[in-house]
Amino acid sequence: MVGEDGAQLGIVPIEEALRAAREKGLDLVEVAPEARPIVCKILDYGRYRYEQEKKAREAKKQQHIIDIKEVKYRPNINEHDFQTKTRRAREFLEQGKHVKVTIMFRRREMRRPENGYEVLRKVRDELADIARVDREPTPELEGRDLTMVMIPGKQKAASQ
Numbered sequence: 001m002v003g004e005d006g007a008q009l010g011i012v013p014i015e016e017a018l019r020a021a022r023e024k025g026l027d028l029v030e031v032a033p034e035a036r037p038i039v040c041k042i043l044d045y046g047r048y049r050y051e052q053e054k055k056a057r058e059a060k061k062q063q064h065i066i067d068i069k070e071v072k073y074r075p076n077i078n079e080h081d082f083q084t085k086t087r088r089a090r091e092f093l094e095q096g097k098h099v100k101v102t103i104m105f106r107r108r109e110m111r112r113p114e115n116g117y118e119v120l121r122k123v124r125d126e127l128a129d130i131a132r133v134d135r136e137p138t139p140e141l142e143g144r145d146l147t148m149v150m151i152p153g154k155q156k157a158a159s160q
Contacts, residue, residue, distance in 0.1 A: 002031070002041040011037055068149070070100040073123070075115035082119070086126050093131045093152045103146040116146040124148070 001009040001017050004026060012020075021028040021042045029048065032039035069092040071085050089099045101123050103116035120137055127150060135149040 002039065004042045004044075017042075067097045068100055069097050070102055072102045072104055073119050075103055075105060075109050075112070075119060077119060082122070086123060089123070089150070090127060090130065093127065093150065096152055098134065098152075099131070099150045101148045101150060105144045105146070110144065113146065120146065120148050124150070129154075 001012045001020075003009050004024065009020075017028050017040055024042060026042050027045040029041050029043055029045055030038060031041045069089075071089045071092075073082070073085060077085075089101065092099050101120060103119055105113070105116060109115070117137065124133060130152065131150040132153050133148060134151040135147075137146050137148045
């Protein structure tokens with residue numbers, strides 16, 4: 001058993017521990033049920049829960065939520081449409097957002113996935129000055145889609 005001030009009170013029967021907690025107007029809380037003997041602590045449970053929730057709120061404030069935007073292309077996209085979508089992806093990257101580039105295939109387009117890989121290569125080359133690839137496209141299609149994730153930052157130079 002551990003007292004409210006953190007002092008070790010030794011191994012105490014449960015009835016005696018409960019009586020000691022009631023005398024002080026506090027609660028007896030099991031803090032390590034797997035330990036042998038079980039570790040209990042005398043404390044104000046309401047205050048303890050408040051402290052835990054406060055820590056959780058602080059941790060949540062410190063979290064950095066990654067915003068992922070998706071730009072969808074087709075394997076046989078026209079040059080103007082390609083430039084428009086790539087410009088949009090560039091805007092997202094400049095705002096610090098991650099961009100998921102998706103190539104959507106329909107029916108007969110699935111017979112030639114190399115067209116999709118070519119579009120992804122072209123997108124990667126167009127955005128290489130401000131972004132780098134975080135997740136490369138998989139060798140096979142994911143259902144009817146081919147995806148690549150780009151994140152803000154310079155592309156690392158290839159060693160030759």
